Amino acid sequence: MDYFLKLFLSGTAKGSIYALIALGYTMVYGIVQLINFAHGEVYMIGGFVALIVGGFFFTLGLPVPLVLLLSIIASVIFSSAFGFTIERLAYKPLRSKTRLSALISAIGISIVLQNFVLLAQTEKYLSFPSYLPELPFLLPVREYINSTQLIILATTSVIMVALTLLIKFTRMGKSMRATAQDKHMAQLVGVNINQVISVTFVIGSALAAVGGVLICSYMGQINYYIGFIAGIKAFVAAVLGGIGSIPGAVLGSFILGWTESLGTGYISSDYEDAYAFIILILILIIKPDGILGKNQKQKV
Amino acid sequence: MPLMELKNVCTFYGNIQALRDISLSVEEGEIVTLIGANGAGKSTTLMSICGITSIRSGQILLDGEDISHLSPHKIVSRGLSQVPEGRRIFPQLTVLENLDMGAFLRDDKELVKIDLDEVFEIFPRLAERRNQPGGTLSGGEQQMLAISRALMARPRILLLDEPSLGLAPIIVHNIFEIIKRINTERKTTIFLVEQNANMALKIANKGYVLQNGVIKMADSAEKLLQNAEVRKAYLGL
Numbered sequence: 001m002d003y004f005l006k007l008f009l010s011g012t013a014k015g016s017i018y019a020l021i022a023l024g025y026t027m028v029y030g031i032v033q034l035i036n037f038a039h040g041e042v043y044m045i046g047g048f049v050a051l052i053v054g055g056f057f058f059t060l061g062l063p064v065p066l067v068l069l070l071s072i073i074a075s076v077i078f079s080s081a082f083g084f085t086i087e088r089l090a091y092k093p094l095r096s097k098t099r100l101s102a103l104i105s106a107i108g109i110s111i112v113l114q115n116f117v118l119l120a121q122t123e124k125y126l127s128f129p130s131y132l133p134e135l136p137f138l139l140p141v142r143e144y145i146n147s148t149q150l151i152i153l154a155t156t157s158v159i160m161v162a163l164t165l166l167i168k169f170t171r172m173g174k175s176m177r178a179t180a181q182d183k184h185m186a187q188l189v190g191v192n193i194n195q196v197i198s199v200t201f202v203i204g205s206a207l208a209a210v211g212g213v214l215i216c217s218y219m220g221q222i223n224y225y226i227g228f229i230a231g232i233k234a235f236v237a238a239v240l241g242g243i244g245s246i247p248g249a250v251l252g253s254f255i256l257g258w259t260e261s262l263g264t265g266y267i268s269s270d271y272e273d274a275y276a277f278i279i280l281i282l283i284l285i286i287k288p289d290g291i292l293g294k295n296q297k298q299k300v
Numbered sequence: 301m302p303l304m305e306l307k308n309v310c311t312f313y314g315n316i317q318a319l320r321d322i323s324l325s326v327e328e329g330e331i332v333t334l335i336g337a338n339g340a341g342k343s344t345t346l347m348s349i350c351g352i353t354s355i356r357s358g359q360i361l362l363d364g365e366d367i368s369h370l371s372p373h374k375i376v377s378r379g380l381s382q383v384p385e386g387r388r389i390f391p392q393l394t395v396l397e398n399l400d401m402g403a404f405l406r407d408d409k410e411l412v413k414i415d416l417d418e419v420f421e422i423f424p425r426l427a428e429r430r431n432q433p434g435g436t437l438s439g440g441e442q443q444m445l446a447i448s449r450a451l452m453a454r455p456r457i458l459l460l461d462e463p464s465l466g467l468a469p470i471i472v473h474n475i476f477e478i479i480k481r482i483n484t485e486r487k488t489t490i491f492l493v494e495q496n497a498n499m500a501l502k503i504a505n506k507g508y509v510l511q512n513g514v515i516k517m518a519d520s521a522e523k524l525l526q527n528a529e530v531r532k533a534y535l536g537l
């Protein structure tokens with residue numbers, strides 16, 4: 001039972017990071033029906049920015065929590081700018097074309113960004129310092145949950161509540177929901193959908209950046225390829241929960257986190273990355289629209 | 301100066317020309333109707349006015365100013381509001397949220413509240429269902445909601461695309477009465493697209509007949525009602 005609890009909690013922490021990335025996929029899909037394949041790269045870039053900015057401030061001798069805060073802020077700003085620019089340059093001009101062209105454009109951007117970072121940095125894994133503090137009050141229960149995991153859980157919980165409130169109650173949130181449901185009608189009531197789409201990419205990218213910093217601190221390493229695998233997994237989580245659905249993305253992410261964690265603990269860690277695809281296949285067979293997905297024909 | 305005027309508007313879908321040199325004008329306070337058969341280009345005209353479908357040539361003037369190259373939200377902010385074909389209710393938003401979206405561009409919260417009460421007074425059915433998702437309303441209720449949503453914008457011109465489509469005769473009668481009432485009580489100018497030419501011409505001041513993307517006739521509503529060709533083709537008399 002102890003062993004189970006431990007696995008469950010580490011799966012929860014992992015799932016909550018997947019959720020930060022999966023939300024970006026699902027929000028963008030909900031609004032423009034595009035699988036943004038470059039989203040994983042935005043997350044990876046967030047991690048690198050944190051590494052560089054964090055390293056800089058650390059050598060200046062700033063206290064660690066401040067370094068962490070500054071590097072999260074820097075990576076959020078950088079990644080958001082990336083997300084915004086990618087949409088404007090690579091997707092917006094193709095909006096009136098078939099969906100396939102934007103999808104191909106997304107794959108292209110993903111490859112470009114990976115290679116850009118590969119050339120600008122290195123192909124090797126770089127070690128990523130853990131800026132996350134040790135919380136002394138966790139000492140008695142440290143076998144079950146460590147500080148990093150708790151901080152990850154707390155951060156993602158706060159972000160998810162904030163996102164839910166934003167979507168439910170703000171003017172921008174209402175515009176986003178209206179745009180997701182009927183773009184032309186949203187325009188007819190006066191919504192500036194270009195702005196809504198940009199904001200959606202910016203929010204998705206900002207969440208991915210936070211996820212990037214957290215997971216790099218957790219794993220202790222980073223390279224140019226981490227966006228690909230995390231991106232695929234978060235994408236699986238979004239599809240699992242029903243792409244386009246925000247609660248679905250969160251649920252799918254937790255299911256994925258638990259499956260990986262329990263699968264690794266009870267079956268074998270050799271297949272850690274394969275569990276995601278096994279449940280994806282199962283879901284696609286049993287419930288093609290995902291757990292909370294709307295029952296409609298998917299066109300991608 | 302007419303409130304709204306179209307001058308030689310041409311609209312294409314790819315290579316297919318849907319509107320050919322459409323010219324028409326709507327004076328402030330009038331009800332003007334555009335009638336025509338399926339595929340004539342009526343909805344295209346409304347979507348061109350609102351900037352959803354971009355026009356290839358011509359001008360769309362509002363208060364004498366060309367709005368044809370503005371984006372839709374800018375056009376709407378100048379006082380146009382459309383009840384589009386097929387109602388286009390936001391299905392997952394509640395009735396109240398749909399109405400709220402109608403008032404999206406307004407910041408006079410007090411007046412919005414008054415308008416909301418007025419809408420609920422015109423359509424008590426919507427008040428009963430205010431917290432129900434829009435997508436679960438019946439067709440007729442959705443039409444009421446679509447009209448109400450457009451009214452919540454307090455437009456200067458209300459564009460209506462076949463508001464009577466698919467409704468029971470008694471409700472159709474009701475809807476036309478309400479359109480008339482909006483025009484007289486609120487002084488809202490109305491541009492009404494209809495296939496139900498008889499009802500439309502009865503409440504309108506002026507009418508245009510659209511055929512294959514071309515304006516075939518333009519006259520006062522009374523004269524069009526008497527016109528032999530119109531009676532034969534659109535009134536089934």
Ligand SMILES: Nc1ncnc2c1ncn2[C@@H]1O[C@H](COP(=O)(O)OP(=O)(O)OP(=O)(O)O)[C@@H](O)[C@H]1O
Pocket residue numbers: 313316318336337338339340341342343344345385495
């Ligand atoms: N998105 C589109 N792509 C291509 N062609 C279109 C599109 N929308 C409309 N058309 C064509 O343009 C022409 C005019 O269509 P429109 O919808 O304006 O007609 P309408 O007068 O509103 O007809 P109805 O009374 O059936 O609603 C039709 O021939 C239609 O096939």
Ligand SMILES: [Mg+2]
Pocket residue numbers: 342343344385461
């Ligand atoms: Mg039509």
